[in-house]
Amino acid sequence: NPDDKKRLGQLRQQQPAIVVHDEILSQIRELIKTRNPQNAQNPAFLDEAVQAYLNGRPSSELGVWVWYAWENRLVHLLDEAAFIELRTSRNQLKITAAEQMALGAKRIGVVGLSVGQSIALTLAMERGCGELRLADFDTLELSNMNRIRTGVHNLGLPKVVIAAREIALIDPFLRVEIYPEGITAENMSDFFLKNGRLDLVFDECDSLDVKISLRQYARSQRIPVLMDTNDRGMMDVERFDLEPGRPLLHGLAGDLTPEKLRHLGTAEKVPYVQAIIGAETLSQRMKESMPLIGKQLASWPQLASSVALGGALGADVSRRVLLGQFRDSGRYYVDLETLICDKQPENNPVHPEYVPDMSALIPGEAPVCSDKKTADLINIRAFCAPDEPETCRRFLAGHRRRLQEYGIHNLSSLQPEWSNNPDCTVIVAETASGEVVGGVRIEKQRGKGVCLPMAKAVGAQDERLACLIQKEGVAELCGLWVAEAVQGGAIKWALNAYALAAYPLLGVRKLLGFSSPHMLSFLQSLGWQVETGVGRNGVFNYPSPGILSSVVAHNMAKCPLAERQRILAIRQGRHLPFTFSHAGGKKFLLQLECIQVRRYPQHQISAAA
Numbered sequence: 001n002p003d004d005k006k007r008l009g010q011l012r013q014q015q016p017a018i019v020v021h022d023e024i025l026s027q028i029r030e031l032i033k034t035r036n037p038q039n040a041q042n043p044a045f046l047d048e049a050v051q052a053y054l055n056g057r058p059s060s061e062l063g064v065w066v067w068y069a070w071e072n073r074l075v076h077l078l079d080e081a082a083f084i085e086l087r088t089s090r091n092q093l094k095i096t097a098a099e100q101m102a103l104g105a106k107r108i109g110v111v112g113l114s115v116g117q118s119i120a121l122t123l124a125m126e127r128g129c130g131e132l133r134l135a136d137f138d139t140l141e142l143s144n145m146n147r148i149r150t151g152v153h154n155l156g157l158p159k160v161v162i163a164a165r166e167i168a169l170i171d172p173f174l175r176v177e178i179y180p181e182g183i184t185a186e187n188m189s190d191f192f193l194k195n196g197r198l199d200l201v202f203d204e205c206d207s208l209d210v211k212i213s214l215r216q217y218a219r220s221q222r223i224p225v226l227m228d229t230n231d232r233g234m235m236d237v238e239r240f241d242l243e244p245g246r247p248l249l250h251g252l253a254g255d256l257t258p259e260k261l262r263h264l265g266t267a268e269k270v271p272y273v274q275a276i277i278g279a280e281t282l283s284q285r286m287k288e289s290m291p292l293i294g295k296q297l298a299s300w301p302q303l304a305s306s307v308a309l310g311g312a313l314g315a316d317v318s319r320r321v322l323l324g325q326f327r328d329s330g331r332y333y334v335d336l337e338t339l340i341c342d343k344q345p346e347n348n349p350v351h352p353e354y355v356p357d358m359s360a361l362i363p364g365e366a367p368v369c370s371d372k373k374t375a376d377l378i379n380i381r382a383f384c385a386p387d388e389p390e391t392c393r394r395f396l397a398g399h400r401r402r403l404q405e406y407g408i409h410n411l412s413s414l415q416p417e418w419s420n421n422p423d424c425t426v427i428v429a430e431t432a433s434g435e436v437v438g439g440v441r442i443e444k445q446r447g448k449g450v451c452l453p454m455a456k457a458v459g460a461q462d463e464r465l466a467c468l469i470q471k472e473g474v475a476e477l478c479g480l481w482v483a484e485a486v487q488g489g490a491i492k493w494a495l496n497a498y499a500l501a502a503y504p505l506l507g508v509r510k511l512l513g514f515s516s517p518h519m520l521s522f523l524q525s526l527g528w529q530v531e532t533g534v535g536r537n538g539v540f541n542y543p544s545p546g547i548l549s550s551v552v553a554h555n556m557a558k559c560p561l562a563e564r565q566r567i568l569a570i571r572q573g574r575h576l577p578f579t580f581s582h583a584g585g586k587k588f589l590l591q592l593e594c595i596q597v598r599r600y601p602q603h604q605i606s607a608a609a
Contacts, residue, residue, distance in 0.1 A: 023076065024076045025059055029050055091126065103323070104130040107131040107197070109198045110134050114144065114147060117162075118147075121149065123314070123315050124171055129174075132177070134160045134176065135178075140155055164176045164178050182205075192221055192223065198223055200224050201214065208273065209258045215238065230306050237330055238250070249276050250548065281521065283337065289301050378431055379591050379592075380429050382426065382498065383428075391436065394435070399439065425441065426441050427441070442511070445469055445475060451469075452478075455469050469512070472509075491590065500527070512554075513528065516547075516549050527555050527557075528558075530552055531553045535550075
C-alpha cells in the first residue's frame with residue numbers, strides 16, 4: 001500500500017529513537033515448516049521455499065509493520081491471514097482449522113477486568129474469538145497487582161487500556177473495543193449490539209446491580225453468560241441462548257431487580273449475596289475472610305493462582321459453548337484443594353476403638369476445653385415427629401424463615417404434613433433456651449400410600465423416580481437448614497453426620513436426598529453420589545423451573561475414612577463436644593446427644609446399647 005509505505009517512512013524519520021524489531025524472515029521460515037512438516041528439518045528445502053515466498057521482493061515490503069506507540073516500538077509481522085495461521089498452528093487438532101475459523105467470527109464481552117483480564121488474555125492467546133469488548137471503570141492500583149498481569153509503570157492507567165494493550169502485543173489483528181466507563185444503562189445496548197451482536201458475555205464485575213441488569217439484557221438478546229467467582233474454581237453457566245425464560249443466576253437472586261437494589265442498604269443486600277454465591281460452599285479461608293472485610297481487610301481476597309485458573313476455565317468453557325460442544329446451564333467447581341490433596345487411605349478398615357478428634361472437624365476450630373465456659377451451648381438431638389409437635393412447629397417456622405431470606409417460598413418441605421408422620425425422624429439443633437436454630441428430617445417410605453417429599457416435588461418429571469422410591473427400606477433426608485445466627489460449616493456438618501449415623505438404626509437401607517449445585521461438593525465429601533438413573537443424569541428442575549437440583553443417594557463405602565470414623569463414633573455414642581465460631585466471631589459449644597430414635601410403631605433403639 002503506497003500510502004502506508006509513505007506513512008511508515010515518515011514515522012521512522014520523525015521517531016529516530018524508535019525500536020525496530022524485524023523478524024519477518026524467521027516467521028516466513030516457520031510458516032513454511034508448519035505447512036510442510038515432512039520437510040521441517042530439511043534446510044535446503046526451507047531455503048528454497050523462503051526464496052520462492054519472497055518472489056524477488058525485499059522482505060521489508062512483505063507483511064505489515066505494527067507500531068506500538070506506548071512502547072515506541074515498531075514490529076514487522078506477517079499479514080493477517082498468515083499471522084493467524086501460524087500463531088494458532090499449535091492449537092491443532094485440539095482446535096481444528098474449521099473450528100478456529102468459526103471462533104474467529106465470534107464476539108465476546110468481558111465486564112470487570114481483574115479475573116476478567118486473565119480470561120481476556122487467555123482468550124487472546126488461544127484466539128477463542130475474533131473480537132473482544134472490555135468494560136471496566138476502574139484504574140490500576142498497586143494492590144491489584146497480586147492478580148493482574150502488568151507492570152508497575154501502568155499504575156493509574158484504566159484497566160481496560162492495560163488489557164487492550166496486552167492483547168495488542170499478543171495479536172494486533174484481534175479486534176478490541178474498550179468501555180472505560182464500565183457498563184451503564186446508557187451504553188448497555190452498544191456493548192451488546194454495536195457493530196454486531198455479542199455471542200457470549202463474561203460477568204466478572206463486583207456490582208450486584210450490574211450483575212442483574214447485565215443478565216436481564218443478555219436474556220432479552222438470548223446471549224449466554226459465564227461467570228468465574230474466583231473461589232474453589234466456581235464457574236456459572238447461564239444458557240439464555242437455549243433457555244430464554246431461565247431465571248437469573250439459576251434463580252438464586254429471587255425477585256431481585258436493579259430497581260429494588262437501589263432501595264436496599266448494604267445489610268439488606270447480604271442475604272441476596274449469600275444466596276447467589278452459596279455462602280456455605282465457600283472455601284474455609286474465604287469464610288474466615290468475609291466477616292473481616294471493611295474491618296481488618298480492605299476488600300474481597302483474590303489470588304493470582306485462582307485468577308489464572310479462572311482464565312483457563314473461562315476460555316475452555318466459552319470455546320465449547322460457542323462451538324456447540326457444551327449446552328447445559330449450571331454451577332460447576334474445579335476445586336484444586338480437594339482435587340489435589342493428601343490422599344486418605346479409604347480402603348483401610350474402620351477401627352471401632354478409634355475415637356476421633358472432634359476439634360478437627362472444621363479446620364481452624366478450637367478444642368472444647370479452651371472455650372467451654374464462654375461458649376453458648378447448641379445441642380443436636382433426634383425424635384419421632386408426632387412425639388414433639390411444638391418442636392416441629394419451631395423447626396418449620398425456622399426453616400420457612402430461612403428459605404424466605406433466599407427468596408424461596410413454595411418448597412414442598414414447607415408443608416406441615418410430615419409433623420404427624422410416625423415414620424419421620426426429626427433432627428434439630430437447639431440452644432440452651434430451646435430455640436431451634438437448624439435441623440433436618442429423615443422421612444421413611446411406607447408402602448405405596450405415602451409419598452416421599454421428592455416424589456411430590458418432581459415425580460411428574462420422571463416416572464422412574466417412583467420405582468426408585470417405592471421399595472422397602474428407602475428414606476429421604478430433607479429439609480436441611482441452619483439459621484443465620486449460627487451459620488457455618490460446623491452445624492451443617494453435624495446435622496448431616498448425625499443423620500448418617502442414625503438412618504441404619506431406623507431400618508433404612510437406602511437414603512436419598514436432593515442437592516442444589518452449591519451443596520453437591522459438600523455432600524460428596526460425606527459419601528453422597530448423584531443417582532444418575534433418574535431425571536437427566538440425576539438432575540431435575542427444582543424448586544422452580546429454572547433451578548437445577550440433583551437426586552443423590554448415600555453410600556458409606558464412598559465416604560472418606562476420617563468421616564466414616566466420625567459417623568461411627570456418633571452412632572456408638574463416643575463423640576466429643578467441640579467449639580466452633582460463627583462468622584461474626586461468636587463462640588458456640590456443639591454437643592451431640594446419644595442417638596435415641598423410635599422405629600415405627602413404638603419401640604426405641606439406643607445407639608449406645
